[in-house]
Amino acid sequence: ICVNKVDLTGLDAAKRIFGLYETIGYEVIYTSAEEGQGIDALRDLLTDRVTVVTGPSGVGKSSLINRIDPRLSLQVGDLRDFQQKGKHTTRAAQLFRMPFGEKTYIADTPGIRELGLYDIDPIDLQFYFVEMQEFLHDCRYSGCTHDHEPECAVRAAVERGEINAERYESYIKLLHGEE
Incomplete structure (x- = not known):
């Protein structure tokens, strides 16, 4: 689990919210695409893997990918002031080969507005x-x-x-x- 924008909340606040997932066995990486915090740890985790970056609109998925590989220059948007929600800047999923590791690929996806169960009894x-x-x-x-x-x-x-x-x-x- 990657938690971005910790520069806005502070690392301690982010850990209070997401630390629960660490206690049940998930690896959590705290990042700030804006400040570069946690990017090296994230890059290490992604090396030689195929990764899909997914999450709600406005959490900085494309910004993280830009920070990991600046040559991509993916379009990013600002949060809409009146709702503090992201707008869909990424319109279609794209798979990018990263310049580190022999088999490192990252897929950037549009933001999720709603999450539901599909085909799960x-x-x-x-x-x-x-x-x-x-x-x-x-x-x-x-x-x-x-x-x-x-x-x-x-x-x-x-x-x-x-x-x-x-x-x-x-x-x-x-x-x-x-x-």
């Missing part, structure tokens, strides 16, 4: 939340959705603080098609 959603894995087999019912069923080990883990409550709420919203 609701009962399978639980498998996309890594922090739930160790509790799934301890639920009383094999088809437990971890929403309302009695003796649910996942909900009990949330109550004990072993699963982050915000992540659990995201799971529930996705389960019900609300997010």
Whole structure:
């Protein structure tokens, strides 16, 4: 996970928000395309991989790629003042070969305005939340959705603080098609 624009929030604030993902096993890199912070670490991570850069409009995806490889000079836009949202400057996905590593490619994509589940059965959603894995087999019912069923080990883990409550709420919203 790459968190950009930490120059706007401060590194400590960004870590308070995204540190949760580090605790459940994801690697998080904190960057500022504007100031160059974290770019070397990001470049090291991307070397000899094919990477798709995706995220909401206005988070600085193209700016990050420009910082990684300035010869590209990808068009970037300003945030719209009245909404503080990005406009779609990148209109189509493009794949670029990077000048480092033998097989380093980065795909720049248009911003995501809405995220939903496609072709994921609701009962399978639980498998996309890594922090739930160790509790799934301890639920009383094999088809437990971890929403309302009695003796649910996942909900009990949330109550004990072993699963982050915000992540659990995201799971529930996705389960019900609300997010």
